[in-house]
Amino acid sequence: MSLNHKKELSLIAKQFCRNLRANQTNSESLIWEFVRNRNLLGKKFLRQHPIFYDLLGKESFYICDFYCHEFKFVIEIDGQIHQYEKLKDAERDKIMNLMGLYVLRIQNEEIENSISKVIDKIKNSIVELENQLTHPKSLS
Numbered sequence: 001m002s003l004n005h006k007k008e009l010s011l012i013a014k015q016f017c018r019n020l021r022a023n024q025t026n027s028e029s030l031i032w033e034f035v036r037n038r039n040l041l042g043k044k045f046l047r048q049h050p051i052f053y054d055l056l057g058k059e060s061f062y063i064c065d066f067y068c069h070e071f072k073f074v075i076e077i078d079g080q081i082h083q084y085e086k087l088k089d090a091e092r093d094k095i096m097n098l099m100g101l102y103v104l105r106i107q108n109e110e111i112e113n114s115i116s117k118v119i120d121k122i123k124n125s126i127v128e129l130e131n132q133l134t135h136p137k138s139l140s
Contacts, residue, residue: 006052006059013050013061020048020063027077027111028065034119035066035075041126043068045075053095062092071129074103075122077111102129 024032028047035045049067051074053060066075074096078089093103104125111118 009052009059009061010050013052013063017048017050017063024048025077025079025108027079027108030111030115031066031075031077031106031118031122034115035122040119041123043070043126051096051099051101053099055095062096068126071126071133072099072101073125073129074101076103076105077108078105079108 024047032047034040035043036047038044046067046069047065049064050061051064051067053062064074065077067073076089089105093105096103102125104122106118106121
């Protein structure tokens, strides 16, 4: 079966997302409590949201831990497995950056040790992105 059919790919992504939402980590649960229902600066976040892309004619997707469409803002929560996937994560971030997405990576330990600092980091990122949208750099 070829995945180069958007409908099939969308159905696969939807199932993966549902499974991830049903089995979220403790760190993801903590962050979700702060960003759900527009709790953080009134911004809408989705959890376990698919981002579709086409790389050299091959359609695929990434599943972001949290996504704010308004600012094209992705929050990735990195557990221990990510220590072994740094190159893969860097490539993923590069592709998402090329798509115009801003990626913020947060370590599980950061969340467990100081959730308030993590929330401040997320808020600061939102404010920075909002400023970039309202005051774009001139091309002079």
